[in-house]
Amino acid sequence: MxxxxxxxxxxxxxxxxxxxxxxxxxxxxxxxxxxxxxxxxxxxxxxxxxxxxxxxxxxxxxxxxxxxxxxxxxxxxxxxxINKWEDKTNGNSLKNILKALLASQGKATYNTPIAECRQIAL
Structure with a gap:
């Protein structure tokens, strides 16, 4: 197709x-x-x-x-x-986008663990 x-x-x-x-x-x-x-x-x-x-x-x-x-x-x-917010991923793209958004708002840094970023984003 x-x-x-x-x-x-x-x-x-x-x-x-x-x-x-x-x-x-x-x-x-x-x-x-x-x-x-x-x-x-x-x-x-x-x-x-x-x-x-x-x-x-x-x-x-x-x-x-x-x-x-x-x-x-x-x-x-x-x-x-990825079906749920908590699912572990192999790709870094989504992790990097989430961290960049949180870093731009002063809520996290690029060194913040992704599990913590998920909690902050909730």
Whole structure:
């Protein structure tokens, strides 16, 4: 299955003179170079199913940092193996984001253990 944006995002980008045809052609050529990709093609733009364009005020670009089928879900910084706040993780992306947010508010430092950061964030 080809990776495609939801139609409301296509309409939004089209209204901004974004060349979707060129983008999709380039994306298809790139993705077709690989026997498989993680996440699966239909999940590449999964995040755009969760939010409408008019609700966005900031975009944080990233890549699915967990190249495992059990973790990759198509939403950057989201490990689908994590079901609860207390779950231990192998990836550092979420830990670093949480620590950076708490450090920017003066509530923790980068040396604060992640278990303590979780408690502070509650």
């Amino acid at each position: 080809k990776a495609r944006l939801p139609s409301e995002w296509e309409n939004f980008l089209d209204s901004k003179s974004f060349n979707l045809n060129l983008f999709y052609r380039s994306l298809d050529i790139f993705l077709n170079r690989f026997d498989f990709i993680i996440p699966d093609g239909q999940k590449v733009f999964a995040v755009f199913n969760f939010i409408k364009p008019e609700s966005v005020s900031c975009v944080l670009f990233g890549e699915d940092p967990y190249p495992r089928h059990t973790s990759a879900c198509g939403v950057a910084f989201w490990d689908k193996e």
